[in-house]
Amino acid sequence: MSAELRPKIIGARVRRVEDPRLLTGGGAFADDLGTPGALHVAFRRSDHPHARIVGIDCAAARAMPGIRAIFTGEDLDGLVKPILATSRMRNYHPTPIPVLARGKVRYVGEPVVAILGESRYLAEDALEAMEIAYEPLGDVVDPEQAALPGAPLLHEAAGSNILVSREFSRGDVDLVMAEAFVRVGGRFRFHRKTPVAMENRTYVAEYDRGRNFLTLTSSTQVPGIVRDALVALLDMPGHSVRVVAQDVGGGFGGKTSLYPEEVLVCALARKLKTNVRWTSDRLEDLISTSQAFDEIIDAELALARDGTILALAADVTGDVGAYSIYPWTAGIEPVQVVSFLPGPYRIDTYRGRVRAVATSKPPMGPYRGVGRPVSTFVIERLIDMAARRLAIDPVALRRHNFVSGDDFPYKVVTGLVWDHSSFREGLDEACRAIGYDALRSEQRRAREAGRWFGIGIASYAELTGIGSRISAAPGMPINTGTETASIRIDSTGTVTASFGITSTGQGLETTLSQVVAQTLGVRIEDVRIIQGDSSAVAHSTGSYASRSTVLAGGAATLAARAVREKVLRAAAHILEAPLEDLDAADGAIFVVGTDRSITFRDLARAVYSEMGRLPKDTREELEATKVYDPYFGTTSSATHIVTLDIDPETYKIRLHRYLVGEDCGRVVNPLIVEGQVHGGVAQGIGAALHEEVVFDASGQILTASLADYTIPAAGDIPPIEVVHIEAEAPSTIGGYRGMGEGGTIGAPAAIANAISDALAPLGIEITELPVTPERLFQLVRQAQAKAAKEQGSS
Amino acid sequence: MKPAAFDYVQSHSLEEAMVALRKYGGDAKLLAGGQSLVPLLNFRLLRPAALIDINRIPGLDRVEMIAGDALRVGALARHHTLETSPVVARHFPVLHAAMAHVAHLAIRNRGTIGGSLSHADPAAELPMLALLLDAIITAESTGGTRHLAARDFLIGALTTALAEDEIVTAVEFPALPAGAGWDFAEFALRSGDFAIAAVAAVLTLRDGVVGEARIALMGVDETAIRASAAEGLLQGQRYRPELIRAAARSACAAINPITDLRASADYRRHLVEILAERVLAGAWNRAEGQAA
Numbered sequence A: 001m002s003a004e005l006r007p008k009i010i011g012a013r014v015r016r017v018e019d020p021r022l023l024t025g026g027g028a029f030a031d032d033l034g035t036p037g038a039l040h041v042a043f044r045r046s047d048h049p050h051a052r053i054v055g056i057d058c059a060a061a062r063a064m065p066g067i068r069a070i071f072t073g074e075d076l077d078g079l080v081k082p083i084l085a086t087s088r089m090r091n092y093h094p095t096p097i098p099v100l101a102r103g104k105v106r107y108v109g110e111p112v113v114a115i116l117g118e119s120r121y122l123a124e125d126a127l128e129a130m131e132i133a134y135e136p137l138g139d140v141v142d143p144e145q146a147a148l149p150g151a152p153l154l155h156e157a158a159g160s161n162i163l164v165s166r167e168f169s170r171g172d173v174d175l176v177m178a179e180a181f182v183r184v185g186g187r188f189r190f191h192r193k194t195p196v197a198m199e200n201r202t203y204v205a206e207y208d209r210g211r212n213f214l215t216l217t218s219s220t221q222v223p224g225i226v227r228d229a230l231v232a233l234l235d236m237p238g239h240s241v242r243v244v245a246q247d248v249g250g251g252f253g254g255k256t257s258l259y260p261e262e263v264l265v266c267a268l269a270r271k272l273k274t275n276v277r278w279t280s281d282r283l284e285d286l287i288s289t290s291q292a293f294d295e296i297i298d299a300e301l302a303l304a305r306d307g308t309i310l311a312l313a314a315d316v317t318g319d320v321g322a323y324s325i326y327p328w329t330a331g332i333e334p335v336q337v338v339s340f341l342p343g344p345y346r347i348d349t350y351r352g353r354v355r356a357v358a359t360s361k362p363p364m365g366p367y368r369g370v371g372r373p374v375s376t377f378v379i380e381r382l383i384d385m386a387a388r389r390l391a392i393d394p395v396a397l398r399r400h401n402f403v404s405g406d407d408f409p410y411k412v413v414t415g416l417v418w419d420h421s422s423f424r425e426g427l428d429e430a431c432r433a434i435g436y437d438a439l440r441s442e443q444r445r446a447r448e449a450g451r452w453f454g455i456g457i458a459s460y461a462e463l464t465g466i467g468s469r470i471s472a473a474p475g476m477p478i479n480t481g482t483e484t485a486s487i488r489i490d491s492t493g494t495v496t497a498s499f500g501i502t503s504t505g506q507g508l509e510t511t512l513s514q515v516v517a518q519t520l521g522v523r524i525e526d527v528r529i530i531q532g533d534s535s536a537v538a539h540s541t542g543s544y545a546s547r548s549t550v551l552a553g554g555a556a557t558l559a560a561r562a563v564r565e566k567v568l569r570a571a572a573h574i575l576e577a578p579l580e581d582l583d584a585a586d587g588a589i590f591v592v593g594t595d596r597s598i599t600f601r602d603l604a605r606a607v608y609s610e611m612g613r614l615p616k617d618t619r620e621e622l623e624a625t626k627v628y629d630p631y632f633g634t635t636s637s638a639t640h641i642v643t644l645d646i647d648p649e650t651y652k653i654r655l656h657r658y659l660v661g662e663d664c665g666r667v668v669n670p671l672i673v674e675g676q677v678h679g680g681v682a683q684g685i686g687a688a689l690h691e692e693v694v695f696d697a698s699g700q701i702l703t704a705s706l707a708d709y710t711i712p713a714a715g716d717i718p719p720i721e722v723v724h725i726e727a728e729a730p731s732t733i734g735g736y737r738g739m740g741e742g743g744t745i746g747a748p749a750a751i752a753n754a755i756s757d758a759l760a761p762l763g764i765e766i767t768e769l770p771v772t773p774e775r776l777f778q779l780v781r782q783a784q785a786k787a788a789k790e791q792g793s794s
Numbered sequence B: 001m002k003p004a005a006f007d008y009v010q011s012h013s014l015e016e017a018m019v020a021l022r023k024y025g026g027d028a029k030l031l032a033g034g035q036s037l038v039p040l041l042n043f044r045l046l047r048p049a050a051l052i053d054i055n056r057i058p059g060l061d062r063v064e065m066i067a068g069d070a071l072r073v074g075a076l077a078r079h080h081t082l083e084t085s086p087v088v089a090r091h092f093p094v095l096h097a098a099m100a101h102v103a104h105l106a107i108r109n110r111g112t113i114g115g116s117l118s119h120a121d122p123a124a125e126l127p128m129l130a131l132l133l134d135a136i137i138t139a140e141s142t143g144g145t146r147h148l149a150a151r152d153f154l155i156g157a158l159t160t161a162l163a164e165d166e167i168v169t170a171v172e173f174p175a176l177p178a179g180a181g182w183d184f185a186e187f188a189l190r191s192g193d194f195a196i197a198a199v200a201a202v203l204t205l206r207d208g209v210v211g212e213a214r215i216a217l218m219g220v221d222e223t224a225i226r227a228s229a230a231e232g233l234l235q236g237q238r239y240r241p242e243l244i245r246a247a248a249r250s251a252c253a254a255i256n257p258i259t260d261l262r263a264s265a266d267y268r269r270h271l272v273e274i275l276a277e278r279v280l281a282g283a284w285n286r287a288e289g290q291a292a
């Protein structure tokens, strides 16, 4: 068969190979691990937002049945060091994160005491018997107050609650603003969100005292980062620490950081020479897993009469919670907001200032989209506000200002570089596919009938699959720019491909199998993917930042190519044919144009098991390990279009159509890409309409159950149409661009624009997310009161 | 989120359950579907000495029509049974309509009618429908049997007239007046959530004049309530849009809503007025359809 006629594996809608396991209860999640005799940890957590620990009385708890040990922060001295996220960023104050609170507590939910019992039930019984005396310290709740001089300090050693400050600036923003034809702007607020992975965080530490070997089974997205950190914090040799994350039930960024509980089970397993485990319950998840967004953005956009963007200015205050999270630092979310704020537009004059302010709330961490859901919300709202003021169609205004054609590669004011990506094509395709012009006619008719019908558009660009040129978080001393693949054909002819990345349900086993199978010339079922294991490769960080297909897929391609060359060399001997005439597909190597062939199985037997079949000095192990570094990374982009109705009486919002036109380069598996887009959009809908972590004025968390923290359910998600543009990335192996996060980036902005569009006759612009019915009720009431007053005064 | 220790008592007859309840003297909880009770145990908001499981008591889950076209529902009947019962759909369409709004299917499969009434959540559909339909609740104990009207049974948020040793065994819904029109409307943030507000109404018309009007509201006070003043406004009246609006406003004046994370008291008031208008118009339409 000629190469052109052979069915391609890359690009096919291959059914997910992990699904039979995951959908029939055959998955192996951390909590599924059997550990007879293990001690179960229950944490007594702070119920104070900010207080000095005056005394801890564990005597009664110690005497409770089944309690084997109790540890406070002081008891951990010498066992484990505090976690510290360092960075080369200027104006950055790292904050040591104690594994158990020392001296003071900084948020409600911070672990203070660890009780180890024979069961979790007994350990929780003992929690109630413990007395902790606190002396409240000053409130550090409102980030703008906390940033003021003289505010009570959360971290005295930092000298300020402002943990990071930074400014990007080019051009005379004030001058351009002053002279511009039109300026739009306002104060934008994107409230705090939490990831809510289906699987709660779980850590099981097994200590083999004969070998002094520690195995942590963790629900982490980053086993490599955790292994490296544990080695440093526990002062153990790296070969004696292994971190495994077999099946992980969702992460969304919430499992990309190192957690105190994770370090604690390891330190105590080693100290007590036994197995120690902890599974978060939902209450703990909602108060202690890293949270997201929470920014206040004062932003202004200046445009010329023809709609050309002239300047953009923004001041961002990010509420980063109690600690600078490891390894990403407190800069991860808010700094990205200012870096990405210019979006896919040509903007030469820009000033973006950002402060990351510590408050007594759970630490802020990376969340699907990091920074960009917020930056996209702001810039896309500004674009729509400008379109309304200038009476230009929002689609036309975007097209007019997009980076396009010869502009690529385009260096953004903030230092990012957009390589060639389909900004325009994505918008045009999305408009065509949804029938944009017809929708506007439908809107006119709907308005005449008294309906509040809105159309919302959001376009964005994201940097994905980033290589070693830029760190995933500013100045972080960790290499996030490479991934490794190790591929081996064993003596039975099957293929094992090992990686350090970790699938949290997104289908990486399938995607990587496709890449390996096609590159090697075997069938998908011949390939087994090992991932989520720090011992699989020498170095890896894990899965985050839309990087796994670009980096691990690239490494897999390189390693598979190297193994394929070895396979072909061996086959050339056996088939007695010149190397150039050989090809491999479907599990066999054949001489092109003949019926001579050998299966991988027979070839492996010949290489490994049949003595003398190959000349001694040509026998090679059929394996290769390769590292891939995409250096700059890739630019992914998309346009989302949504239509919705708002009930003019109850303010209930109903989403009708949702369409995404996206460019993630070459698509390995459309089924998986669409699944990722659907899931991302669903989370974006949550961020736009439902989800908000709420604290009272003193810092007590009010949304500590899923009855109060409301995530969308299947019935709240409309059908989502996806159009793929597939412009192959110019500079990466395989042409893939990252795509795991995009859905979450576009949806809040698109929905905010659609709601504003629906409410345009009332003059309401959405500047705060999520838009709950209560917020709409208040907005409409204010608008009506204002209209009544204007009418009265005229 | 693990419950404190408790005794577990499996009861196989009503008698056994009643004796066990008495034995623990108020320190035991009946376990029906567990959908409300178990979360409270896990948060340790409740720590009873014992759970008395009534799920294996035979015959307690029956749903049947009895004399006078009344409907009798056993305490252990699951929400899902009522939701899908053809008898309920035919004779009590308003109850049928409301049941689909109770939680999610998985919860409706476990949650029981007796549990919902006894738990008396101010935003639960069943207590509201019991109030609307003038239901009679049967409570039994070793001391005897009582029949309580829904309006006497529901006392406050999570509070009923049930004595510590009493078990709800059944609820009876008397037949609706012939030709009654009805409607039900609920506002929840997501499908399956507890309502922020809901309104249900039953209307009968004779020659275009309102005979009987019943309006029940929930989510807006300590318990579900009847809007008696609004009901009175409608009595003996003919259809006018202003009448419906006035009745809706009157219903709204009767409530005492709270402000919480999901909605302010003002917004709840606003919603009740809108929903009441819609429900009264809907019920009127149906009543007219019946009369024609």
Ligand SMILES: Cc1cc2nc3c(=O)[nH]c(=O)nc-3n(C[C@H](O)[C@H](O)[C@H](O)COP(=O)(O)OP(=O)(O)OC[C@H]3O[C@@H](n4cnc5c(N)ncnc54)[C@H](O)[C@@H]3O)c2cc1C
Pocket (backbone or CB within 6 Å): B029, B030, B031, B032, B033, B034, B035, B036, B037, B038, B075, B079, B101, B102, B103, B104, B107, B110, B111, B112, B113, B114, B115, B116, B118, B119, B121, B123, B124, B125, B126, B162, B166, B167, B168, B169, B192, B193, B194, B195
């Ligand atoms: C996520 C979620 C959403 C929900 N949403 C809704 C909703 O929208 N609308 C709604 O109405 N409900 C809702 N519920 C509650 C659900 O309907 C419960 O099933 C119901 O309130 C209680 O029924 P149960 O059989 O599960 O009672 P249980 O939880 O077993 O018991 C509840 C209480 O009633 C007592 N009890 C139970 N049976 C009897 C009896 N026969 N006699 C005396 N006392 C008894 C128990 O001792 C306990 O105190 C929701 C629940 C969940 C978890």
